[in-house]
Amino acid sequence: MENFVFQNPTKIIFGEGTHLKVGEEVKRYGDRILLHYGGGSIKQSGLYDQVVKALHTAGVDLIELGGVKPNPRLSLINEGIELCRKHNIRFILAVGGGSVIDSAKGIAVGVPYTGDVWDFYLQKEEIKKALPIGAVLTIPAAGSETSPASVVTMEEGGWKRDIGTDLVRPQFAILNPELTYTLPPAQTGYGVADIMAHTMERYFTRTKNVDLTDRLCESVLRTLIKNAPLVLQEPTNYAARAEIMWAGTVAHNDLLGTGRIGDWGSHMIEHEISGIYDVPHGAGLAVVIPAWMKYVYHEDVSVFAQFAVRVWDVEPDFESPEKTALAGIERLKVFFCSLGLPVTLRELQVGEDRLEEMAEKCTQRGPVGNFKRLNKQDVLEIYKLAR
Amino acid sequence: MENFVFQNPTKIIFGEGTHLKVGEEVKRYGDRILLHYGGGSIKQSGLYDQVVKALHTAGVDLIELGGVKPNPRLSLINEGIELCRKHNIRFILAVGGGSVIDSAKGIAVGVPYTGDVWDFYLQKEEIKKALPIGAVLTIPAAGSETSPASVVTMEEGGWKRDIGTDLVRPQFAILNPELTYTLPPAQTGYGVADIMAHTMERYFTRTKNVDLTDRLCESVLRTLIKNAPLVLQEPTNYAARAEIMWAGTVAHNDLLGTGRIGDWGSHMIEHEISGIYDVPHGAGLAVVIPAWMKYVYHEDVSVFAQFAVRVWDVEPDFESPEKTALAGIERLKVFFCSLGLPVTLRELQVGEDRLEEMAEKCTQRGPVGNFKRLNKQDVLEIYKLAR
Numbered sequence: 001m002e003n004f005v006f007q008n009p010t011k012i013i014f015g016e017g018t019h020l021k022v023g024e025e026v027k028r029y030g031d032r033i034l035l036h037y038g039g040g041s042i043k044q045s046g047l048y049d050q051v052v053k054a055l056h057t058a059g060v061d062l063i064e065l066g067g068v069k070p071n072p073r074l075s076l077i078n079e080g081i082e083l084c085r086k087h088n089i090r091f092i093l094a095v096g097g098g099s100v101i102d103s104a105k106g107i108a109v110g111v112p113y114t115g116d117v118w119d120f121y122l123q124k125e126e127i128k129k130a131l132p133i134g135a136v137l138t139i140p141a142a143g144s145e146t147s148p149a150s151v152v153t154m155e156e157g158g159w160k161r162d163i164g165t166d167l168v169r170p171q172f173a174i175l176n177p178e179l180t181y182t183l184p185p186a187q188t189g190y191g192v193a194d195i196m197a198h199t200m201e202r203y204f205t206r207t208k209n210v211d212l213t214d215r216l217c218e219s220v221l222r223t224l225i226k227n228a229p230l231v232l233q234e235p236t237n238y239a240a241r242a243e244i245m246w247a248g249t250v251a252h253n254d255l256l257g258t259g260r261i262g263d264w265g266s267h268m269i270e271h272e273i274s275g276i277y278d279v280p281h282g283a284g285l286a287v288v289i290p291a292w293m294k295y296v297y298h299e300d301v302s303v304f305a306q307f308a309v310r311v312w313d314v315e316p317d318f319e320s321p322e323k324t325a326l327a328g329i330e331r332l333k334v335f336f337c338s339l340g341l342p343v344t345l346r347e348l349q350v351g352e353d354r355l356e357e358m359a360e361k362c363t364q365r366g367p368v369g370n371f372k373r374l375n376k377q378d379v380l381e382i383y384k385l386a387r
Numbered sequence: 388m389e390n391f392v393f394q395n396p397t398k399i400i401f402g403e404g405t406h407l408k409v410g411e412e413v414k415r416y417g418d419r420i421l422l423h424y425g426g427g428s429i430k431q432s433g434l435y436d437q438v439v440k441a442l443h444t445a446g447v448d449l450i451e452l453g454g455v456k457p458n459p460r461l462s463l464i465n466e467g468i469e470l471c472r473k474h475n476i477r478f479i480l481a482v483g484g485g486s487v488i489d490s491a492k493g494i495a496v497g498v499p500y501t502g503d504v505w506d507f508y509l510q511k512e513e514i515k516k517a518l519p520i521g522a523v524l525t526i527p528a529a530g531s532e533t534s535p536a537s538v539v540t541m542e543e544g545g546w547k548r549d550i551g552t553d554l555v556r557p558q559f560a561i562l563n564p565e566l567t568y569t570l571p572p573a574q575t576g577y578g579v580a581d582i583m584a585h586t587m588e589r590y591f592t593r594t595k596n597v598d599l600t601d602r603l604c605e606s607v608l609r610t611l612i613k614n615a616p617l618v619l620q621e622p623t624n625y626a627a628r629a630e631i632m633w634a635g636t637v638a639h640n641d642l643l644g645t646g647r648i649g650d651w652g653s654h655m656i657e658h659e660i661s662g663i664y665d666v667p668h669g670a671g672l673a674v675v676i677p678a679w680m681k682y683v684y685h686e687d688v689s690v691f692a693q694f695a696v697r698v699w700d701v702e703p704d705f706e707s708p709e710k711t712a713l714a715g716i717e718r719l720k721v722f723f724c725s726l727g728l729p730v731t732l733r734e735l736q737v738g739e740d741r742l743e744e745m746a747e748k749c750t751q752r753g754p755v756g757n758f759k760r761l762n763k764q765d766v767l768e769i770y771k772l773a774r
Contacts, residue, residue, distance in 0.1 A: 003401060003405065005401070006401065012394065013392050014645070018390065208626075211613060211614065212633055216603060243388075243598045246599055255642070259402075
């Protein structure tokens with residue numbers, strides 16, 4: 001096990017009806033906030049009206065900025081920064097999924113900074129201050145509701161880059177599984193793929209003696225394997241929606257990565273796909289991860305064999321741990337298919353013409369991933385395996 | 388799943404050599420602290436000298452109060468309160484196990500309170516303020532390093548009572564598994580029993596649809612079942628010590644109880660034993676828990692059958708879930724025995740003469756436990772099963 005520091009102070013308010021408490025939570029931070037959200041879905045579902053009413057009842061004034069898209073854009077973040085400065089806003093409430101929260105985080109670090117907020121995403125500048133933010137989560141997927149990360153796309157050139165700082169962890173996150181009843185099946189599937197990816201990026205490590213966290217990761221994966229099919233059959237199954245929602249947070253609040261060196265190569269490889277083709281992140285991950293696994297598993301077959309046996313109930317074949325490992329990868333791929341997820345680049349309508357460019361951009365700052373360090377040629381091979 | 392609020396902001400600093408960072412951590416909170424510890428073990432091991440040196444190097448002055456005993460006493464807490472007031476101390480550093488940290492928490496709530504600190508333990512008064520505390524953990528067991536709880540014994544009458552408030556969660560906890568190398572085998576066993584107890588008190592619930600947290604609990608239990616025998620064979624096995632230490636914190640940082648109504652009856656039943664007979668808490672738990680299980684399992688056999696199959700690899704007997712459940716309880720008892728733990732009151736030299744009095748005191752504030760609400764007669768039956 002590696003030495004580590006772990007601290008995650010975000011207050012989680014979980015359960016039925018909890019979004020109605022948003023007014024009293026926000027009120028602790030200020031009387032005038034930016035309400036940040038995405039497209040029309042929160043207006044259609046009535047959530048927008050309920051949140052606005054709860055804020056007004058608590059005596060909180062709000063300035064609005066909607067329009068966050070999946071793969072959130074730098075241009076909207078810049079607009080949010082200007083709005084906050086103009087109205088002297090000291091708190092941001094994100095109502096939505098990971099994209100909305102990530103966008104709010106971008107605004108939060110941009111407001112107190114005199115330069116261009118993109119400097120942070122280019123890792124040119126260190127983040128020293130941020131406005132506090134809170135979240136009402138509507139899509140369990142990104143884990144952004146307690147994470148220190150924000151991933152943003154600059155439209156020109158399709159650059160997708162991230163920041164990570166404890167300063168942007170939300171002060172609170174309201175998680176009401178009922179708010180996820182109206183998620184379309186495809187988006188439910190993308191979310192599950194994203195949660196599984198966050199878990200697997202931590203699980204596949206070269207760090208030895210990580211017994212407890214191995215098992216915690218397996219717990220999250222088995223919970224998703226059981227409950228994802230249930231919500232696709234019955235979208236208003238509260239119990240199953242609740243399991244997925246809480247798993248989404250636990251997968252990405254850093255506990256599962258304590259003492260381990262995570263991989264994160266698949267995320268970097270996927271970012272180049274969604275950066276250019278604007279496909280959902282979860283769909284991209286479902287395509288990349290099985291290909292990544294096939295490319296790297298022989299670096300440490302035992303980890304993949306354990307994954308197959310403990311997560312997928314594959315019978316261990318001690319004469320050929322390799323066969324055991326490959327059976328686990330195959331079951332993951334079949335599971336993704338069963339959720340209606342794409343598992344090839346073709347299904348994403350990603351052609352072969354830009355694979356080289358993507359591999360180049362992906363490794364621009366050096367090799368990616370830790371289970372196996374991947375250079376440009378490795379990344380290109382993984383894209384090819386994913387065709 | 389029940390609605391819940393979860394927040395645990397304690398900063399964990401985990402790993403080899405981390406206790407040497409104590410000076411810089413403490414320095415954030417003040418220049419003048421109370422250093423609170425137990426008996427001579429931290430002086431013998433050299434830890435005391437290292438901590439004092441680290442504090443001095445960071446420019447922190449200290450007032451000392453050693454002498455905390457297992458089942459920490461109210462009288463020492465009162466002494467600590469006076470010391471802190473006299474020297475105008477604003478931060479307490481606990482170096483030791485759960486007893487030292489619990490004692491520090493008692494002092495922390497007592498200093499700003501004008502009345503008798505025991506009022507809080509009697510639940511006569513609400514806790515509104517506390518000094519901040521930090522911990523250097525030497526015994527993985529109580530989970531007090533991130534918990535909101537403190538359990539204290541008033542010597543006269545052998546009353547053991549507890550408080551619970553977020554105000555006493557440590558600001559930071561330094562966890563260095565190397566510091567546990569010198570723990571005697573018995574104390575290692577008591578610690579493991581305590582950690583398992585914290586997990587099982589949460590696991591055995593009547594709340595349905597708690598899939599993820601069931602599995603997280605099972606992860607902690609399986610980790611202990613694997614690693615406890617290893618450290619008894621090889622006390623300086625870093626990897627196994629690290630697993631146990633991190634499991635001890637995860638078991639009691641509230642995550643495992645999210646959305647579930649825990650039981651906690653066994654803890655209440657045990658407190659009466661260690662309150663009167665001053666036996667180690669972990670030893671008392673190893674005696675009480677199997678007896679409690681045998682008394683209550685038929686209230687919901689399925690939970691106990693799941694425990695047997697998933698935690699102890701008992702073959703499921705679908706014709707008799709009851710047999711499966713009982714086999715799991717038996718394996719737990721055998722496991723406790725294998726760690727050198729007592730599993731009967733006789734081994735603790737607890738006679739039958741005071742069982743009735745203990746049952747009376749245990750239920751003085753009403754029935755205990757949630758899996759089955761236990762009145763005085765129930766508690767007495769459990770003591771008798773534990774003979």
